[in-house]
Amino acid sequence: MSTVTFDKVTFGYDNKQIFSDFSFVFNLDCVNVVMGDSGVGKSTLLRLSMGLNKPSQGQIYCPECSVVFQESRLVEQLTVFDNIDIVLHRAYPDKKQRTKIIVNALQKADILQYAKRYPQQLSGGQRRRAALLRAFLYPSQVMLLDEPFRGLDNAIKQSLAKDFLMWYGDTPKTVIFVTHDVEVAMTVGDYIYKLQDNPANMRLLCDLSTVDKQNRDLYSPYFNKLRQQLNNVCEM
Amino acid sequence: MNKKQILITLIYPIVALVLFVTIWTLCALAYSKPLILPYFWEVLAELWKLLSQGSFYLALLATTARTLLGFLLATIIAWVLAQFAADNVHVRKVLNPIVTVLRSLPTMSVILLALIWFRSGILPVFVAFLVAFPLLYSSFVLRLTQDNADILEMCAVFKVPCRVRMFKLYPSILLSTLMRITDSILPLTLKVIVAGEVLANTVNSVGVNMQNARLNVETANLLAWTVACVVLCFVLQALVALVRYILRRTNVCPQ
Amino acid sequence: MKKILVVTFSLLILCSVLLFGGCANTNTDKTYSLVVPDGAPAMAVASLLADNVVNGTKVVTTITTGQDAQSKVLSGQADLAILPTNLAANLYNKGSGYKLVTVNVYGLLYLVASQDMSLADLQGKVVASIGKSNTPEYVFKKILSDNNIPYADGDVAQSGVVTIRYYTSAAEILPLLLSGEIECALIGEPAVSKALSANTSLRIVADLQQLWGNSSHGAEGYPQAGLVVSQKLLDENSAFVDSLVQRLMGNNQYMLDNADKLGKLFEEGGSQELSSVAFDKTLIQRCNLNTVTAKDAYNGLVQYFETLYNFNAASVGNKMPDNSFYYGL
Numbered sequence: 050m051s052t053v054t055f056d057k058v059t060f061g062y063d064n065k066q067i068f069s070d071f072s073f074v075f076n077l078d079c080v081n082v083v084m085g086d087s088g089v090g091k092s093t094l095l096r097l098s099m100g101l102n103k104p105s106q107g108q109i110y111c112p113e114c115s116v117v118f119q120e121s122r123l124v125e126q127l128t129v130f131d132n133i134d135i136v137l138h139r140a141y142p143d144k145k146q147r148t149k150i151i152v153n154a155l156q157k158a159d160i161l162q163y164a165k166r167y168p169q170q171l172s173g174g175q176r177r178r179a180a181l182l183r184a185f186l187y188p189s190q191v192m193l194l195d196e197p198f199r200g201l202d203n204a205i206k207q208s209l210a211k212d213f214l215m216w217y218g219d220t221p222k223t224v225i226f227v228t229h230d231v232e233v234a235m236t237v238g239d240y241i242y243k244l245q246d247n248p249a250n251m252r253l254l255c256d257l258s259t260v261d262k263q264n265r266d267l268y269s270p271y272f273n274k275l276r277q278q279l280n281n282v283c284e285m
Numbered sequence: 286m287n288k289k290q291i292l293i294t295l296i297y298p299i300v301a302l303v304l305f306v307t308i309w310t311l312c313a314l315a316y317s318k319p320l321i322l323p324y325f326w327e328v329l330a331e332l333w334k335l336l337s338q339g340s341f342y343l344a345l346l347a348t349t350a351r352t353l354l355g356f357l358l359a360t361i362i363a364w365v366l367a368q369f370a371a372d373n374v375h376v377r378k379v380l381n382p383i384v385t386v387l388r389s390l391p392t393m394s395v396i397l398l399a400l401i402w403f404r405s406g407i408l409p410v411f412v413a414f415l416v417a418f419p420l421l422y423s424s425f426v427l428r429l430t431q432d433n434a435d436i437l438e439m440c441a442v443f444k445v446p447c448r449v450r451m452f453k454l455y456p457s458i459l460l461s462t463l464m465r466i467t468d469s470i471l472p473l474t475l476k477v478i479v480a481g482e483v484l485a486n487t488v489n490s491v492g493v494n495m496q497n498a499r500l501n502v503e504t505a506n507l508l509a510w511t512v513a514c515v516v517l518c519f520v521l522q523a524l525v526a527l528v529r530y531i532l533r534r535t536n537v538c539p540q
Numbered sequence: 541m542k543k544i545l546v547v548t549f550s551l552l553i554l555c556s557v558l559l560f561g562g563c564a565n566t567n568t569d570k571t572y573s574l575v576v577p578d579g580a581p582a583m584a585v586a587s588l589l590a591d592n593v594v595n596g597t598k599v600v601t602t603i604t605t606g607q608d609a610q611s612k613v614l615s616g617q618a619d620l621a622i623l624p625t626n627l628a629a630n631l632y633n634k635g636s637g638y639k640l641v642t643v644n645v646y647g648l649l650y651l652v653a654s655q656d657m658s659l660a661d662l663q664g665k666v667v668a669s670i671g672k673s674n675t676p677e678y679v680f681k682k683i684l685s686d687n688n689i690p691y692a693d694g695d696v697a698q699s700g701v702v703t704i705r706y707y708t709s710a711a712e713i714l715p716l717l718l719s720g721e722i723e724c725a726l727i728g729e730p731a732v733s734k735a736l737s738a739n740t741s742l743r744i745v746a747d748l749q750q751l752w753g754n755s756s757h758g759a760e761g762y763p764q765a766g767l768v769v770s771q772k773l774l775d776e777n778s779a780f781v782d783s784l785v786q787r788l789m790g791n792n793q794y795m796l797d798n799a800d801k802l803g804k805l806f807e808e809g810g811s812q813e814l815s816s817v818a819f820d821k822t823l824i825q826r827c828n829l830n831t832v833t834a835k836d837a838y839n840g841l842v843q844y845f846e847t848l849y850n851f852n853a854a855s856v857g858n859k860m861p862d863n864s865f866y867y868g869l
Contacts, residue, residue, distance in 0.1 A: 099442050115443070122439045126457040126539060135453055136443045167539040187443060320614050320634055400712065404695040405705075486672050486706050488693060500673045501854040502610065502630055 051112050051190035052077040052223045053098050058107035060097060067093050068104070069248035079258060080217070080224040082238035083251075084231075084283045090249045091227045092119075095193045098225065114191040115184035115222075119199050121176040123168040123183075130155070130164040133183045140188045150186060158182050158212065174205040178212060185216040194226045198233060210236040214262055231279045235267055243282060254282060323505040331509035340489075345517060348482065348491040352475045352521070355413030359474075360463065363418050367425030368455045371437075372447070377426065388419035392477060396484050405488065409481030413474045420470055421463075428462045429455060460538050467525045472518045479514060491517075571598040572619040572773065572780070577606040578813045580729060581622035581765050584644035584829050586802060587787060587794040589809040595783035603810040613638055619773045620784075624675060625841060626848050626856050628768045632865045633857030638768040639867040642785055643837040646761030646828035649676055650732045651746035652717065653724040654739075659687055659746065662702040662724065666695075668713045669726040672706035675764055678851040679748055680704070680726055686755035717742070729827045730817045737818070749828055761828050762844045763837055774867065781867075788831045795824050834866040841866070 053075045060068045067090040075081045085091050096102045098111045123132045133151050141147040155161040158178055160171075168176055177197060184192055198206040210233050217224070217237075228234055234241050239262070241255040255275060266272065306325050313322045335341045370377040395415055399408050430437070436458075440450060482492020491514055498507035532538040576582045582589075582603050592599050599620070604612075610627065612618040613636060621638070623631075628640050651667070670676050684691045684702060691702040707713050710731035716722040718739045726748075727735070735742050753760035767788065769781055795802060799819045807815035817823070834841070848855045863869050 101438060101442070116439070118435070118439065120435065122435055124433075124436055124454065124457065126461045127454070128536075131453070131457075135440075135445050135449050138449045139444060139446050165536060169539060183443075318615060320631075320636070321611070400708070401716070406695070484708060486708075497673050497854070501852075501857075502614070502627070502634060503854060 053191055053225060054110040056108045056110070058097065058104045058109060060093065060102065060104045066248050071248065071250065073251050075223060075225055076240055077223055078221050079239035080226055080237050082226045082228060082234045082241045083244055084228060084234060084241065085244035089244050089247070091244055092195055094244065095195050095225065095227060098193055112191055113189040114193055115187040115189045117180055117184045117194040117197040119196050121168070121180040123176055123180060125168050128165050128167055129160070129171070129179050132168070132179065133186060136183055136187050154182055154186055173201055174209065177201065177209055181209065181212060181216065185220065190222055192222050192224045194224065196228055198230065203232070206230060206233060207236070213237055218263065229283070231276055231283065232267065234279065235272055235275060236265065237262065241279070254279065320502065320504055323508060327505040328508045328512060331505045332512055335509055335513065344489055344491050344494055345513065347489045348478060349517065349521070351410050352413065352471070352478045355410040355478060356417055356471060356474045358410070359414045359417035359421055363421035363425055364459055367422055367429065367459065368451055370426050371429035371455060372450065384419045384422050387415060390415065392416060392480070396481050400485060405485040408485040409478040409487060409492070412481040413477045416477045417470055417474050421466070424462060424466050425459050429458060433458060464529050464532065464538060468522060471521055471525060475514070475518055475521065571600050573617070574599050574601045574620040575609045575612045575618040576601060576603055576622040577609045578603050578811050580645050580648050580827055582806060582809070582811050582814060583795065583827055584622055584765070584788070584791060586805060587791045589805050594787050595780060597780050599784070601809065613768065616770065620767060620769050622765055623768055625763050625766050626675065626845065628766065629845060629861040629865060630855065630857035632861050633859055637771040639771065639774060640834045640865055641767045641769050641781060641867045642788060642834060643763040643766040643832045643841070644788060644829060645765040646830050647749040647752065647764045648729040648827045649679065649726060649748040650728070650744045651724060651726055651748070652732055652735055652742055653745045654720065654741050656743065657724070657745050659684065659689055663689065664697055664699045665723055666697045666703045666705050667724050667726055668716065668722045669704050669706055670710055670713065670728065673852065673855065676726060676728070678848050678855070679752060679762060681851065682847050683748060683751045683755055729823060730814060732826065733817065733823045756843060759840060763841050766834070769867070785833060791831060792824070792829045795819070795829065796821060799824065833868055835868040838866055838869060
């Protein structure tokens with residue numbers, strides 16, 4: 050099974066119960082956008098999927114996954130190339146093959162000139178792009194993104210969302226995409242959910258699986274209405 | 286850097302030096318016991334005499350060699366152990382109390398004990414190692430486990446293999462850490478080495494020369510050696526800065 | 541009128557009493573400070589510790605470290621001190637103004653080992669020694685070279701050469717000597733007696749004082765330590781100094797007569813090295829505590845200083861002290 054399944058999961062921190070008997074199956078090979086208020090448990094959802102936290106009850110089925118974190122989490126002391134390289138060692142033991150893959154990808158993402166540079170020499174947007182690239186190149190059936198474009202300005206956000214779509218087009222996976230940004234949600238999402246209440250549960254807000262992701266007009270009447278709806282539901 | 290910038294960079298150290306020398310001379314005048322507190326020109330005269338002796342340079346070289354050796358040993362062992370400790374919580378928990386004890390050992394008692402066990406040439410190196418190692422190890426481990434906790438998480442999620450972590454990831458992080466802390470640990474190592482040399486009467490060393498000067502009540506000579514030691518320290522730090530610069534230019538290390 | 545006279549007269553009497561009384565007080569209340577390093581030098585003033593009044597003047601003796609004694613002479617705080625003679629010459633040459641009045645210790649260095657051996661037998665062995673850059677080093681090396689025995693400083697034995705390894709003090713050497721880790725050691729009294737009594741297989745294999753006498757073709761013993769007095773005191777009260785010398789002349793006899801009381805005496809005086817020593821005739825004689833005036837000791841002193849000068853001119857202050865260093869010359 051190459052999708053993420055939560056089966057009667059209970060999990061909480063010392064003072065707060067986040068999930069109680071929570072069951073959910075994410076849609077296979079789709080972009081599942083998860084929105085919700087701060088603190089409701091979106092990051093926890095991802096951490097449980099990654100296996101960084103273990104539920105006190107219940108089970109989570111999650112195959113091999115790539116992650117894009119809130120911070121780009123690039124190793125400051127390694128070049129951009131090396132940052133991606135260390136992650137692909139296991140999947141591609143042959144160095145030549147690995148190098149070819151990375152170079153091609155960097156070229157496609159238009160950051161090949163930064164290959165030998167260090168993360169601190171890149172702009173915020175370029176770092177996120179590198180992190181995104183790293184996640185896409187890592188062979189996995191699932192990708193988890195935790196507010197990956199947080200803190201960037203809108204133009205860069207849109208540009209990165211477009212990049213995401215480009216990479217996604219080549220290698221579709223089951224994606225759980227946590228975001229606060231309505232525009233981004235509408236750009237990339239197949240299904241838009243809201244994680245709400247305490248203990249949390251998922252509420253489907255919108256099904257966009259039939260709308261072609263590559264050619265969305267976000268200012269069409271349909272999307273304008275959706276935008277309004279989403280803004281009301283997810284008061285930021 | 287243009288002329289004005291060079292001037293500005295030099296002016297502050299010069300002012301500080303002039304201030305220092307003035308205070309020194311005033312104190313010496315007030316105390317007026319040149320055997321206990323010589324005037325700075327007497328010290329300079331002694332230093333000038335030393336500069337013409339071959340044994341002076343030999344002693345400086347030998348002490349520097351011991352300092353670098355002690356520092357290198359401490360760095361290598363701290364580095365290797367820190368990498369294992371970062372990877373494995375059990376290793377970390379076993380090493381922690383040992384390193385804490387080493388860090389709290391009073392330097393003087395270590396020297397006095399080591400005098401019984403070691404030959405006088407090796408003793409200063411051993412003591413320097415004991416002083417530098419806990420500091421380096423702690424810095425390395427903290428850097429890896431605390432400052433880079435999120436990176437370690439990322440590696441766990443992406444299942445970065447152990448070999449890659451040990452030979453690529455950790456070394457890169459620790460190299461940059463080393464470049465930053467060398468500035469404070471190297472002078473400390475030098476100080477401890479000289480102290481060890483004094484007590485061990487190490488042949489051909491700065492320490493033994495200081496000891497002899499003290500025994501023969503040659504206070505100006507002792508101060509001249511002290512000045513030489515301080516200059517040596519500055520030279521070492523300049524060398525470290527040079528190494529950092531080279532690493533940056535060859536793109537090996539960002540800092 | 542009468543009242544005024546009475547008051548004035550009383551005041552006059554009061555003043556004169558205070559004046560003469562004060563004078564008398566300064567005379568009998570004058571105390572001089574004497575600083576002695578712990579160990580053999582302290583033994584040289586045993587009789588002063590027992591009775592600190594000399595000819596009506598009090599002498600306060602402080603037993604301290606060698607370093608402290610040296611700095612009190614440097615700073616002029618001490619009126620009198622017992623110092624190694626070469627250090628006294630060194631300080632005098634540097635302008636301390638303290639002159640040598642008597643020599644009080646004629647050497648107390650011995651080679652101690654676990655089996656009998658001659659000087660020649662020391663080749664290929666390591667001798668643990670105290671006193672680097674000081675009397676023990678130079679005296680021992682002079683004796684070796686006069687006997688054509690090669691030596692070298694080092695840590696491990698080398699064949700054909702006497703390897704001398706230096707330690708900071710006898711306290712460091714004793715445990716190693718007693719446990720057998722060190723074969724042969726050059727140490728001074730009272731450490732020698734401590735070693736011999738703790739391990740009966742140890743013995744004295746060489747008397748450096750005797751060997752010095754042989755090689756210098758002169759009297760046994762070298763003028764190791766003596767009494768220095770500040771120029772100020774010599775100018776002020778030379779009569780006291782002469783009386784002090786007389787008292788010190790009798791110190792050796794005093795020690796022999798009161799051997800059983802010495803341990804306690806030194807302990808009360810503040811000594812750490814001497815408080816646990818069992819004093820007996822043998823030990824006291826081994827210390828060579830003969831008091832000789834600087835004038836009488838002149839030739840021996842010059843010869844001793846010359847030897848030291850040849851090894852390391854800095855140990856006597858880079859030149860031979862001039863004649864005014866020797867009081868009474």
